[in-house]
Amino acid sequence: MEYRPLGRSGTMVSELCLGCMTFGRELDDKGSKELIDRFIDAGGNFLDTADVYSQGSSEEITGKSVQQKRDDLVIATKVRFPMGDGLNDVGISRKHIMAGAEASLRRLGTDYIDLYQVHCWDAITPLEETLSALTDLVRQGKVRYIGISNFSGWQIMKAMSVSRSHGFESFVSLQPQYSLVERNLEYELVPVCLDQGIGILPWGPLGGGFVSGKYRKGEQPPQDSRIAGASSDMEESWERRANERNWEIIDVLGSISEETGKSYSQVALNWLLNKPGVTSPILGARKLEQLEDNLGASGWRIDDKQMQQLDEISQPPPLYPYSFIANAQRG
Numbered sequence: 001m002e003y004r005p006l007g008r009s010g011t012m013v014s015e016l017c018l019g020c021m022t023f024g025r026e027l028d029d030k031g032s033k034e035l036i037d038r039f040i041d042a043g044g045n046f047l048d049t050a051d052v053y054s055q056g057s058s059e060e061i062t063g064k065s066v067q068q069k070r071d072d073l074v075i076a077t078k079v080r081f082p083m084g085d086g087l088n089d090v091g092i093s094r095k096h097i098m099a100g101a102e103a104s105l106r107r108l109g110t111d112y113i114d115l116y117q118v119h120c121w122d123a124i125t126p127l128e129e130t131l132s133a134l135t136d137l138v139r140q141g142k143v144r145y146i147g148i149s150n151f152s153g154w155q156i157m158k159a160m161s162v163s164r165s166h167g168f169e170s171f172v173s174l175q176p177q178y179s180l181v182e183r184n185l186e187y188e189l190v191p192v193c194l195d196q197g198i199g200i201l202p203w204g205p206l207g208g209g210f211v212s213g214k215y216r217k218g219e220q221p222p223q224d225s226r227i228a229g230a231s232s233d234m235e236e237s238w239e240r241r242a243n244e245r246n247w248e249i250i251d252v253l254g255s256i257s258e259e260t261g262k263s264y265s266q267v268a269l270n271w272l273l274n275k276p277g278v279t280s281p282i283l284g285a286r287k288l289e290q291l292e293d294n295l296g297a298s299g300w301r302i303d304d305k306q307m308q309q310l311d312e313i314s315q316p317p318p319l320y321p322y323s324f325i326a327n328a329q330r331g
């Protein structure tokens with residue numbers, strides 16, 4: 001396992017992060033702990049959960065599973081989505097952030113959160129309020145760093161400016177959806193992260209499992225897979241994933257898998273590890289064998305030609321104004 005700084009911070013994290021979204025959902029306490037133990041055994045020190053994952057169970061299981069090793073780990077969690085029926089049990093107001101942080105600390109069984117992330121943009125709360133509340137949590141010693149997820153480019157840049165002008169803490173990381181089948185963040189989010197020194201933590205790095213090699217053109221998805229159960233409005237739904245372009249990506253992945261002797265998932269994750277701005281893709285797994293497979297993404301590199309083949313086949317279409325600006329570059 002290799003280690004990278006978490007954005008523009010001095011804290012080092014493993015280049016693979018363990019996602020805890022399946023804990024308390026597809027995995028019980030025992031199965032989740034097995035995953036965590038194996039991940040730590042492989043050198044991983046970075047875990048990502050959220051209050052909303054299984055309505056708190058994921059945080060509880062994660063906390064219980066790491067008690068003896070807590071200080072060696074970098075634990076990330078999130079706040080924003082509803083945690084109750086109350087009018088203010090949602091969002092990134094000062095009220096909900098403060099209540100959310102206390103509840104997450106309790107469930108995780110720890111007295112600090114390493115990375116506290118806003119799970120998604122909230123159109124109601126002024127950024128000044130959110131950043132002031134997050135800064136207070138850092139000053140109180142309850143949070144070490146702050147991050148964001150599912151923000152657009154202008155929202156990130158506005159937040160960075162608000163932090164600077166008010167002396168608030170700045171976001172060190174962005175958690176966006178990023179995989180060979182979802183590269184739209186490259187238009188705006190990757191450039192702003194590179195410019196601002198924000199580390200990218202890709203979620204859905206296998207497209208919900210689509211690029212793992214177990215799906216085939218013309219066949220129905222395996223019944224017990226996440227994609228088979230995803231409704232059509234979900235990011236990883238079969239309707240969104242099973243299209244001509246994505247089957248071409250799978251074909252190229254297959255040939256690189258043969259050339260390298262690595263699995264589809266290992267090649268797809270390795271491609272992400274090589275992309276500019278990426279700190280740590282967040283691994284999703286619902287069984288130990290999947291985690292084992294995915295951990296094999298570390299410790300080797302696909303070559304430049306293979307990188308280029310994958311870049312070309314999965315290239316997002318030109319989009320104004322980015323294409324216009326790229327064509328107008330001088331020198």
Ligand SMILES: NC(=O)c1ccc[n+]([C@@H]2O[C@H](COP(=O)([O-])OP(=O)(O)OC[C@H]3O[C@@H](n4cnc5c(N)ncnc54)[C@H](OP(=O)(O)O)[C@@H]3O)[C@@H](O)[C@H]2O)c1
Pocket residue numbers: 018019020021022048049119149150175202203204205206207208209210212214224225226227265282283284285286289290291293294
């Ligand atoms: N910030 C956000 O909004 C957000 C959103 C989603 C996730 N996340 C974070 O990102 C983490 C990872 O996201 P994700 O779960 O969507 O990642 P993903 O890697 O794209 O999908 C994971 C799923 O793919 C399948 N899979 C994984 N490895 C496999 C392998 N080697 N072979 C075959 N199938 C495999 C499994 O589902 P099946 O076995 O059911 O096919 C697994 O649950 C989450 O745990 C969470 O921490 C954040």
